[in-house]
Amino acid sequence: MNINNVDTPKIAPSLLAADFSCFGDEVERVTQAGADLLHFDVMDGIFVPNFGISPPLIAAVRCKSNLVFDVHIMVTHPLSYIEALVDAGSDIITFHIESQDDPHAVIDAIKKHNVSVGIAYSPNTKTDAVAPYLSSIDLILPMSVEPGFGGQSFLPNTFEKIKDLHSLINDLENSPDISVDGGVTTEISPIAIKNGATILVAGTAIFKSSNPQEIIEQLRTVE
Ligand code: DX5
Numbered sequence: 661m662n663i664n665n666v667d668t669p670k671i672a673p674s675l676l677a678a679d680f681s682c683f684g685d686e687v688e689r690v691t692q693a694g695a696d697l698l699h700f701d702v703m704d705g706i707f708v709p710n711f712g713i714s715p716p717l718i719a720a721v722r723c724k725s726n727l728v729f730d731v732h733i734m735v736t737h738p739l740s741y742i743e744a745l746v747d748a749g750s751d752i753i754t755f756h757i758e759s760q761d762d763p764h765a766v767i768d769a770i771k772k773h774n775v776s777v778g779i780a781y782s783p784n785t786k787t788d789a790v791a792p793y794l795s796s797i798d799l800i801l802p803m804s805v806e807p808g809f810g811g812q813s814f815l816p817n818t819f820e821k822i823k824d825l826h827s828l829i830n831d832l833e834n835s836p837d838i839s840v841d842g843g844v845t846t847e848i849s850p851i852a853i854k855n856g857a858t859i860l861v862a863g864t865a866i867f868k869s870s871n872p873q874e875i876i877e878q879l880r881t882v883e
């Protein structure tokens with residue numbers, strides 16, 4: 661599945677910044693505010709020093725929204741999470757290239773379930789590390805903050821990575837979406853889009869705003 665089959669960039673609120681005391685209501689709130697996808701961060705406390713959203717919680721809110729569930733897994737062994745995430749209703753599963761399972765095995769295991777597959781890479785990882793997989797995946801995600809926590813500032817060297825990815829995928833028959841995740845604000849979004857990003861993930865900017873609908877609209881506006 662190529663999610664971005666139109667020219668308008670897609671906005672994916674990151675539920676890590678939601679109010680966990682009313683998680684289902686938060687899913688409905690951003691769905692009604694005009695989100696295109698919903699981004700869920702799953703963590704194991706080992707790959708990153710934090711815990712995020714669990715597969716059972718994703719399953720519990722699957723009935724609250726018809727949007728694409730974009731699940732970003734920051735875990736050491738992605739292979740052991742796939743069954744549970746597929747059962748929970750994930751539409752896209754994005755794993756880290758720095759994780760310890762063989763990337764080809766993870767890609768195959770996700771595709772076997774007809775679920776879209778993404779690869780994320782951390783700020784200190786070079787684009788060379790993901791280049792061999794670009795023709796086999798649906799989404800590529802250069803992290804614009806250290807993975808694990810919301811509310812950090814966007815790292816500006818990510819723009820260069822987006823630009824490099826954009827030229828690398830240009831010649832591919834099925835080019836993956838370029839997603840960007842971490843510290844995305846309405847100041848960052850037009851530059852990310854101009855460099856080639858097609859999906860913008862934003863947690864703090866959307867959930868801490870008094871008007872998420874307006875922010876979502878602004879995030880997809882280039883001029
Ligand atoms: C960080 C997560 C992000 C995070 C983004 O590891 O992958 O999805 O929630 O949050 P903000 O937009 O607050 O940086």
Ligand code: ZN
Nearest residue numbers: 674701732841
């Ligand atoms: Zn994320």
